[in-house]
Amino acid sequence: MLVVLVLALAAAGCGGSDEASQTDPTAEWASGFCTAITDWTNSLQDVSSEFSDTSNLSKDGLQSAADDVRSATDTLVSDLKDLGAPDTSSGDKVKSAVDSLTTTLDDETAQIQDTANGVSSITDLPSAISKISTSLSSLSTAFSQTLQTIDNADASGELQSAIQDAPECSSLTS
DSSP: OOHHHHHHHHHHHOOSSSSOTTTOOOHHHHHHHHHHHHHHHHHHHHHHHHSGGGHHHHHHHHHHHHHHHHHHHHHHHHHHHHHHHHHSSTTTHHHHHHHHHHHHHHHHHHHHHHHHHHHGGGGGGHHHHHHHHHHHHHHHHHHHHHHHHHHHTTTHHHHHHHHHHHHHHHTTTT
């Protein structure tokens, strides 16, 4: 469910032609942003597919999935922080929104991992899955709010144009 929401939210802000200039810093930022999100959502899809087989619904399976989510999220957070501010008039506002997102990603992923690590028997699974679902919902809300903040901050449309032109963003809409 989260993967679909993240993809839908990212697709709302990404997509377009394949003519991004690799020397344009704004285009490079957009490319890096979409690549980071795509890599993360692909990792989450892999984790989700682990649970398509109900035999993976176990304490060890849940802990393994939480570890995989943590690893993917750590990579996403690092990638987003490495981007810095886009070279636009709204760059500082965008960076602030992305920084806030990375904090939420860290917090919610830590909560997912703590919940998974707290499972001591199969009877704890329903409660743990409920708590993890709440954290995943918080991640989705944080993404939505961040994308809206970025869109609102980009009054001149510089970043939106770069995102629409970045080939890496077009894959999010397919």
